[in-house]
Amino acid sequence: MENIKIVVVSEETSLRVSVKKKIVDKNILIVGYADFNEDSKLKIEGLFPDMVIIAAKVPIQKSIFDFIESMKFQSKGCSVVLATDQVSVDLVNFAARYGIRQVLSLDGSDEEFCRVIAEVHEFEKKIQTQLNIQKRVRSKVIAFFGCKGGVGKSMLATNTAVALAKRGAKVMLLDFDLAFGEQHLLLDLDPKDTIVELAQDPEGISIERVNAFSTLHSSGVSLLACPKSPEYAEYVSAENITAIIRSVRPYYEYIIIDAANNFSDESIAALENCDEIMIVSNPDILSLKAAKNAINILGQLQIKEKARILINKDATPTLIKAKDFEQMLEMPIYASFSFDYKTVNGSINKGEPFILRSSRAVICREVNAFVQKIIADKKD
Ligand SMILES: Nc1ncnc2c1ncn2[C@@H]1O[C@H](COP(=O)(O)OP(=O)(O)OP(=O)(O)O)[C@@H](O)[C@H]1O
Ligand SMILES: [Mg+2]
Structure with a gap:
């Protein structure tokens, strides 16, 4: 069974402790505690809970119900349960008006408490599916970038996205190489719509529209494909790129961007809105120079701290040693990938x-180890 992530919201420490003691099911995890202050709202959202347990004693202040109403939990795919000392029909009815799915007694058995939580969670998931509500998730946006062509950005972006999806993650692959993207070819997809149709849609850019214009790969990766022809690239603006990343961010655990190898306004918008920039380089002097240039420009854009160095097409004997690379770029190498003509070109x-x-x-x-590292870094 999947874990149910819970945030307990209460003003009273004793009530928080009471709820904690009642969680005897190892699949129910308390991921955080909060109170009813304004500041807590952001904290709760940032924890991406499946359920919020409000713990309060009767009589329950109206301000607590107002707090619940203002959070719009259901629209974020999160259910709300009230845990209290005295359950009455009036309280249950009143709570229902605020979308509270269940009122639980703190005096009942621990097992029953957990059983009802699991039931409410299942019910909420069903409702979400019916209403087409997507649960918000903690996301990581990773761009594959390099100032030189043909270094392996696209093949690393594809394999990373698919490897993450294979591990059960929700992944969106954005082909932002607007003129020469080829993610659809790497995934053998024939997308009906592309980023151009999305950018021109009169309804504007939203998660629903991005999903509608994306193509699903059998691995589970959703691809927003590049324009069908290079001349259509001009229909996509930097504002469109920013809006796409912002709208998908809360709904996909990993958003992988295949970025163009330039510093156009559209590329800069992608780099500014991502969390990590994987600068792909090959172990030769031209690639090294290009990587150095890219890092300098990222420094000018004040986003250098997002940069990670990837060495691709690594061969023995190496043309440039790893430590020389690190010395020149003043940055450690995050991961290396071997030169393997048969495997890469065959695929x-x-x-x-x-x-x-x-x-x-x-x-x-090497790709699996790289993906493990990305997953481990996301948990920090
Ligand atoms: N590790 C590798 N071993 C052998 N060949 C590789 C490796 N990585 C990439 N290649 C080859 O290099 C070529 C370029 O790869 P890819 O298209 O992924 O690079 P890119 O950086 O996205 O290029 P572009 O600048 O055109 O977008 C492809 O033919 C691919 O097969
Ligand atoms: Mg490419």
Whole structure:
């Protein structure tokens, strides 16, 4: 069974402790505590709970119900339960008006308390599906970037996105290489719509519209494809790029961007709105120079701290040693990927990311280790 993440909201420490003691089911996790202050609202949202348990003693102040109403929990895919000392029919009816799914007694058995929480959670999930409400999630936006062509940005973006989806994560792949993107080819997809249709949609950019214009890959990755032809790139503005990232951010755990290898306004919008910029370089002097330039420009844009260095097409004997790279770029290498013509080109030609095959190829292990690192970093 999946975990149910809970935030307990109460003014009283004794009530928080009472709720904590009642959670005897290991699948129910208390991810945080909060009170009813204005500041707590952001804190609760940032914890992305599946459920909020409001713990309060009767008589329950109207301000608590106003707090619940103002949070609009249901629209964020979160259910609300009230835990109290005296349950009455009047209280249950009053609570229902504020969307509270259940009023629970703090005096009942711990097992019953947990059983009802699990039931309410299941019920909420059903309602969400029926109403097409997507639960908000903690997300990470990662751009694959490089100032030089052909270094392997696209193939790393595809395989990373698919590897994350294979681990059960909700992943959106945004092909922001507006003129020359090829993510749909790498995934063997023939998208009906692209980012151009989205940008031109009179309804504007929202999560619903991005989803409607995206194409689902069998791995679970949603792809927002690049324009069908390079000349359509001009229909997509930097504002569109910013709006796309902002609207998908709360709904996908990982948003992977295949960025163009330039510093156009659209590229800068993508880089400014992401959390990490994977600068892809090859172990040769031209790539190294390009990576150095990219880092300098990111410094001028004051987003250098997002940069991570990836070395791709690493071969033995190495053309440039890792430590020389690190010295020149004044940054550690985040991950390296071997040169493997057969695996990489074979998979590109088939339109099947190599990470989908349980290949024993070194590059598969390297991509898996890289993805593990991304997941571990996200938890920090
Ligand atoms: N690790 C690797 N081993 C062998 N070949 C690779 C490797 N990585 C990428 N390639 C090859 O390099 C070429 C470019 O890869 P890819 O399209 O992913 O790069 P890119 O940086 O996205 O290029 P562009 O600038 O055109 O967008 C492809 O032919 C691909 O097969
Ligand atoms: Mg590319």
